Amino acid sequence: MNSKNKEITDDVITENIKKRIQDMNIDFEPNDEEKLKLNTVRKTLYKLYSAKLAQFRRVRDKNTGWFIYYWWHDFDKLNEILLEKEQNLISKLRDRINYELNNYFFICENCRKPETRFIFDDAVDLNFKCPVDGCGGNLVADENKELIDFLKEKIGSLQDTIKNF
Ligand SMILES: [Zn+2]
Incomplete structure (x- = not known):
């Protein structure tokens, strides 16, 4: 072009x-x-x-x-558009952190598949049993500190990128 x-x-x-x-x-x-x-x-x-x-x-x-x-x-707006995308992403990551902080999570101790991760209310509905066919493992508390730290790091590096714009 x-x-x-x-x-x-x-x-x-x-x-x-x-x-x-x-x-x-x-x-x-x-x-x-x-x-x-x-x-x-x-x-x-x-x-x-x-x-x-x-x-x-x-x-x-x-x-x-x-x-x-x-x-x-029409690349004149490139920086503006990238900035908007980064800010959007940061706000999504912040929402996710809040979701992680405001909920207790449970995961199947057997298969540990991402789709077997539930918030407390859903885990209660499932009687704390894994719904995956043929598994039936116990749903146990899932620590999310590492995930939250990772999300915070991600936000930090995005903010650094924005500063350099
Ligand atoms: Zn399972």
Whole structure:
């Protein structure tokens, strides 16, 4: 998209990337004969578009009747958008910490699968028995101090990243 030619189509973007990765041993479509599909580029462009980082203009080709999409990037807002995402993530992590602090958790002592972790009320409903088929192990208290410390660390490192913006 960073082309000198302002009018660039998804086809040309695909060809440009293919040329650039030719000698770089990068394979965007492992287990596929093609190295980079036009469809993959299109999907990525639409992702950028929905994240407000790319724009397009659509023109109908008079000969074929097909639509041609001309793309350009809109990276001016990149920092702003990243910042918003980081802040969003921090607030989700804070919610999770509060959830962890405000509940007692129980987990199956037998299989210890993540899906056998319950808050107190649900563990009561299950009679403190694992609901996984064929298990039936006891649900025992699950310490969450390590998890909370981990979440706090994560928030700390995200805040450091934001400071460096
Ligand atoms: Zn179990």
